[in-house]
Amino acid sequence: MGHGVELLAALNLRTLPEQLANGIFLGAIYALIALGYTMVYGILRLINFAHGEVYMLGAYVSLFASRMLGFGPTSNKTDSSVVNLLIMLTASMIVCACVGVIIERFAYRPMRAHSRIASLITAIGVSLLLQYGGALFLPSSPPPSINEKVIPPVYRESSRIVLQAPPAELQRDLDSTQTIYLDAKKKYDFYMSTHQGVGEFDLAPDGQALHDKYKASLAPFNAAQAKADERSVVITVRHADIIILVTSVVLMGVLTYLVMFTKSGRAMRAVSHDFDSAALMGVNVNNTITFTFVLGSALAGAGSMMQATLKGPPLTTFFGFTPGVKAFVAAVLGGIGNIPGAVLGGLLMGVAEDFVIWLGYSNYSDAIAFVILIIVLLFRPGGILGSSKVEKV
Amino acid sequence: MFWPKRIASIAIGIGACFLIQAVAGKMFDFYGLRLVALAGLYVTLAVSLNLINGITGQFSIGHAAFYQIGAYFTGYLSIHYFAAGAGKVGGPVVWLIAMMIVGALGATIAGFVVGLPSLRLRGDYLAIVTLGFGEILRIIVQNQEALGGAYAMKDIPTIQSLWLVWALAFLCIAVCRNLLKTARGLTFVAVREDEVASAAMGVDVTKVKITAFMVGSAFAGAAGALLAHYEGLITPQTFAMDVSFIILTMVVLGGTGSITGSVVAAIFLSYLPEYLRNLKAPDGGTLYVTGATCLQWMLTIFAAVVLIRWISRSLQFPLVQRLGLYAAAVVGALVIGKLLGFGVNLISGLAAIQIDAGQLRMAIFAVALISVMLIRPQGIFAHHELSLTWLRGLVSRKRPAEVSA
Numbered sequence: 033m034g035h036g037v038e039l040l041a042a043l044n045l046r047t048l049p050e051q052l053a054n055g056i057f058l059g060a061i062y063a064l065i066a067l068g069y070t071m072v073y074g075i076l077r078l079i080n081f082a083h084g085e086v087y088m089l090g091a092y093v094s095l096f097a098s099r100m101l102g103f104g105p106t107s108n109k110t111d112s113s114v115v116n117l118l119i120m121l122t123a124s125m126i127v128c129a130c131v132g133v134i135i136e137r138f139a140y141r142p143m144r145a146h147s148r149i150a151s152l153i154t155a156i157g158v159s160l161l162l163q164y165g166g167a168l169f170l171p172s173s174p175p176p177s178i179n180e181k182v183i184p185p186v187y188r189e190s191s192r193i194v195l196q197a198p199p200a201e202l203q204r205d206l207d208s209t210q211t212i213y214l215d216a217k218k219k220y221d222f223y224m225s226t227h228q229g230v231g232e233f234d235l236a237p238d239g240q241a242l243h244d245k246y247k248a249s250l251a252p253f254n255a256a257q258a259k260a261d262e263r264s265v266v267i268t269v270r271h272a273d274i275i276i277l278v279t280s281v282v283l284m285g286v287l288t289y290l291v292m293f294t295k296s297g298r299a300m301r302a303v304s305h306d307f308d309s310a311a312l313m314g315v316n317v318n319n320t321i322t323f324t325f326v327l328g329s330a331l332a333g334a335g336s337m338m339q340a341t342l343k344g345p346p347l348t349t350f351f352g353f354t355p356g357v358k359a360f361v362a363a364v365l366g367g368i369g370n371i372p373g374a375v376l377g378g379l380l381m382g383v384a385e386d387f388v389i390w391l392g393y394s395n396y397s398d399a400i401a402f403v404i405l406i407i408v409l410l411f412r413p414g415g416i417l418g419s420s421k422v423e424k425v
Numbered sequence: 426m427f428w429p430k431r432i433a434s435i436a437i438g439i440g441a442c443f444l445i446q447a448v449a450g451k452m453f454d455f456y457g458l459r460l461v462a463l464a465g466l467y468v469t470l471a472v473s474l475n476l477i478n479g480i481t482g483q484f485s486i487g488h489a490a491f492y493q494i495g496a497y498f499t500g501y502l503s504i505h506y507f508a509a510g511a512g513k514v515g516g517p518v519v520w521l522i523a524m525m526i527v528g529a530l531g532a533t534i535a536g537f538v539v540g541l542p543s544l545r546l547r548g549d550y551l552a553i554v555t556l557g558f559g560e561i562l563r564i565i566v567q568n569q570e571a572l573g574g575a576y577a578m579k580d581i582p583t584i585q586s587l588w589l590v591w592a593l594a595f596l597c598i599a600v601c602r603n604l605l606k607t608a609r610g611l612t613f614v615a616v617r618e619d620e621v622a623s624a625a626m627g628v629d630v631t632k633v634k635i636t637a638f639m640v641g642s643a644f645a646g647a648a649g650a651l652l653a654h655y656e657g658l659i660t661p662q663t664f665a666m667d668v669s670f671i672i673l674t675m676v677v678l679g680g681t682g683s684i685t686g687s688v689v690a691a692i693f694l695s696y697l698p699e700y701l702r703n704l705k706a707p708d709g710g711t712l713y714v715t716g717a718t719c720l721q722w723m724l725t726i727f728a729a730v731v732l733i734r735w736i737s738r739s740l741q742f743p744l745v746q747r748l749g750l751y752a753a754a755v756v757g758a759l760v761i762g763k764l765l766g767f768g769v770n771l772i773s774g775l776a777a778i779q780i781d782a783g784q785l786r787m788a789i790f791a792v793a794l795i796s797v798m799l800i801r802p803q804g805i806f807a808h809h810e811l812s813l814t815w816l817r818g819l820v821s822r823k824r825p826a827e828v829s830a
Contacts, residue, residue, distance in 0.1 A: 160667075
């Protein structure tokens with residue numbers, strides 16, 4: 033018990049909103065992947081194990097696309113723009129859609145006549161093939177990590193959103209120290225820019241004075257900042273995260289339109305509702321399933337492009353497995369086969385994972401997905417938005 | 426005349442274990458002996474997973490978790506109590522047997538816990554829960570300093586007893602075989618075939634499922650104890666998810682429900698990576714294959730699978746002619762692969778990729794898994810046992826019976 037109390041005391045509840053925001057940013061990617069799982073499961077009753085690997089391939093596609101655009105390991109090009117990112121996003125989505133369709137056509141369609149377990153084993157096989165077979169051909173942790181060059185600098189900055197301002201006197205202290213600090217920094221930077229080739233440790237006396245002043249002004253500013261932070265609630269968000277969230281929301285909007293208001297979408301919903309009856313009613317089931325795989329895989333491609341480019345974790349062919357499993361859990365959590373459920377589940381997964389890290393158990397952040405999964409399956413197998421059905425003979 | 430036969434078969438089994446130890450000891454060096462031991466462990470793991478997966482039909486893909494429990498539990502006990510306890514019980518081998526029992530008990534409890542969800546879940550959901558259980562366990566072990574953390578549990582007293590490894594394998598085979606021969610075993614098969622119907626016929630589905638999980642995991646736990654004491658060093662990576670998938674591949678390849686199939690597949694697949702690793706280039710160095718060759722072989726296998734599927738689906742012939750056609754399909758696929766090879770070689774860069782042949786292991790497993798599923802989803806032996814009766818029936822049969830999946 034003592035441990036738990038200490039743990040709670042050590043938590044800084046003022047960082048809660050920021051953690052919540054981080055969790056939602058993380059969850060947006062999970063939601064994108066989860067949509068692919070949930071749509072395929074809704075139609076084929078198949079856990080598409082290879083979906084995580086499609087996601088992984090999307091990251092590699094954006095890597096190669098960035099190299100083709102001139103941001104390879106040897107180039108010095110740094111003037112990137114949004115256009116480059118959009119090209120990478122499109123390339124990743126298109127290639128992933130193709131890969132998804134190929135997997136469906138050659139691995140899942142022949143298995144449709146057999147038991148679900150046979151399909152599942154095939155899916156595991158495809159997943160293993162893409163992981164280990166891909167490792168033979170694709171570079172592991174290739175330099176540079178994509179985000180070093182291709183992201184416009186403004187994406188790397190962050191903004192502070194103040195939810196609760198600090199008390200007035202602390203704010204005044206902060207402002208005054210900040211003015212002094214910024215002033216000293218500006219003068220010092222100007223000095224450094226006019227004296228090219230001079231390092232920090234071999235300064236002339238006048239430069240040294242500016243340097244000392246700059247360093248001396250930093251400490252009070254940091255102290256004031258820390259004091260103010262203790263009494264205020266601030267959310268620091270990276271611009272890249274906002275881009276991820278906005279793009280995800282736009283893509284989900286497009287998906288909702290496609291599923292709810294187009295003919296193909298209606299066919300999808302019909303097949304998902306009752307496979308055989310839909311076929312009898314003249315729905316082209318094969319085309320509909322292909323369409324589902326196109327949509328799901330393209331969303332995974334978009335997610336992986338954003339994850340690989342804007343966050344930049346090390347890229348290996350096993351890159352997709354953990355996010356894939358977490359996204360699957362998200363789909364189950366929201367109610368598998370349910371599109372809004374996948375989004376809700378993804379966001380909840382992201383927040384849950386972030387909270388585990390916040391509590392100081394970052395080593396266990398991968399386990400939380402499975403814990404949630406087991407709890408959900410045991411107590412509410414249908415998920416939050418789904419309905420649990422009893423299997424009939 | 427029941428007991429003499431049984432006692433004789435037990436004696437033959439134990440004799441075979443010592444025979445394996447004697448023959449292997451003469452023929453192989455340390456490295457070869459380790460392979461024989463690992464093959465025995467994989468036989469145990471595959472057959473015990475077959476009990477859960479193939480015979481009872483509960484799709485579990487987290488078998489490495491039970492293996493891990495057995496290994497870590499007994500490894501920990503041995504590190505701390507071997508010095509004090511081994512003398513008292515009468516030698517290291519007796520201690521090892523005790524550890525196997527303890528490991529089996531530990532894994533049985535875990536098997537009970539994992540078996541519980543199987544009461545409510547079926548098929549793919551159960552699969553992912555077992556997978557998740559394995560991962561949770563691995564992550565927990567990784568974060569325990571007392572168990573060696575993420576690196577390794579070192580200094581486990583090494584007790585290498587080859588006959589004991591194979592005795593466990595034989596015991597596992599015997600238990601599963603005898604189970605299948607008895608009326609009790611029929612309830613397991615009934616649950617696999619139709620859960621609802623068997624419950625209606627009075628089978629205690631709950632008991633059957635839990636029993637299958639507990640027995641299967643007990644053998645995996647005992648195998649883990651043997652592994653820990655054979656190697657003297659275990660890491661969380663020894664029990665990573667791909668080990669579960671390897672065991673699953675063995676069961677699926679051999680035929681779900683076929684014990685002999687699991688045994689053959691386990692021996693073959695546990696030897697395959699070593700075979701690949703030992704492949705040498707003509708000059709004696711490590712053998713490298715080019716990316717183009719890999720792609721060419723993938724296309725060849727793909728062509729073979731497509732042709733064989735087409736033959737088995739659309740043409741009905743007696744077995745001998747069918748086998749001839751299959752052979753022709755394989756030859757045809759080789760020719761197609763050769764022709765495509767010229768095209769593949771034109772792709773720039775692919776021919777330049779050098780791949781160490783030893784790294785192909787998991788990719789080959791994956792290709793084997795997919796190919797078997799596409800050609801023969803019920804596995805090579807399906808649910809038959811490799812026996813003279815079956816082979817004779819196979820040859821004399823006019824038309825192949827349709828096996829519903």
